[in-house]
Amino acid sequence: MTITSSQPITVSHSVIDLKAAFDSFTHELERLAGRFEPQALRQGTDAASVWALIEGMQGEQGLMIFGMQDHGRLPTLHGQPQKAFRYHIGNPLVAFSMTRHDIRAALYAPLTVLVxxxxxxxxxxxxxxxxxxxxxxxxxxxxxxxxxLDKKLTTLIEKAAEAAKA
Structure with missing residues (x-):
C-alpha cells in the first residue's frame, strides 16, 4: 500500500469549562440532544418518509447523539476511574448537505465531543x-x-450547562 498524498491541516480545538456537575450536565446534554435510531429508518418507504423520520429524531439545534463511549472506565485499569464520555453528535441530513458537495466531509460526520x-x-x-x-x-x-455547526454545537452545550445548574 502506498499513501497517495498527505498534507497537514490546521484544526481549532475548543475547550469549555462549565460550572456544572458531570452527571447533571451529561443528563441534560442527552435529554436535549435527539437520538439517532437507525432501526427506525426501516419504517421509511421512500425518501420523503425517511427524511421525516430523521427530522423526528432531531433534538435541540437539530442535532442528535449517534452513540457514546464511557472512557472513564479505562483508567480503572490503573485503579482510578474517571467520569468521561465521548459522544458522537450530528445529523444525517446535515451530513448529506455536505457530502453531496464533497464526500470527504464524511470523515468528520458525526462530530466527536469529549465530556x-x-x-x-x-x-x-x-x-x-x-x-x-x-x-x-x-x-x-x-x-x-x-x-x-460551530454555533449549533456550542448552543447545545450552553443550554445543557444552564439546565444542569437549575
Missing part, C-alpha cells in the same frame, strides 16, 4: 471546531455548514 469531570462541580467539554474540520476541503457550501 469529562474536572472536579465535583466542574465539567470540561472538548471538541474540534466543525468549521476547521470541514473548511479544509475548500468547498464553500461545506464550509458554511461547518460554521453553522
Amino acid at each position: 469529562y469531570a474536572i472536579d465535583a462541580q466542574t465539567t470540561r467539554v472538548e471538541f474540534d471546531l466543525p468549521s476547521s474540520l470541514f473548511g479544509q476541503f475548500g468547498h464553500p457550501e461545506v464550509t458554511e455548514v461547518g460554521l453553522q
Whole structure:
C-alpha cells in the first residue's frame, strides 16, 4: 500500500469549562440532544418518509447523539476511574448537505465531543471546531455548514450547562 498524498491541516480545538456537575450536565446534554435510531429508518418507504423520520429524531439545534463511549472506565485499569464520555453528535441530513458537495466531509460526520469531570462541580467539554474540520476541503457550501455547526454545537452545550445548574 502506498499513501497517495498527505498534507497537514490546521484544526481549532475548543475547550469549555462549565460550572456544572458531570452527571447533571451529561443528563441534560442527552435529554436535549435527539437520538439517532437507525432501526427506525426501516419504517421509511421512500425518501420523503425517511427524511421525516430523521427530522423526528432531531433534538435541540437539530442535532442528535449517534452513540457514546464511557472512557472513564479505562483508567480503572490503573485503579482510578474517571467520569468521561465521548459522544458522537450530528445529523444525517446535515451530513448529506455536505457530502453531496464533497464526500470527504464524511470523515468528520458525526462530530466527536469529549465530556469529562474536572472536579465535583466542574465539567470540561472538548471538541474540534466543525468549521476547521470541514473548511479544509475548500468547498464553500461545506464550509458554511461547518460554521453553522460551530454555533449549533456550542448552543447545545450552553443550554445543557444552564439546565444542569437549575
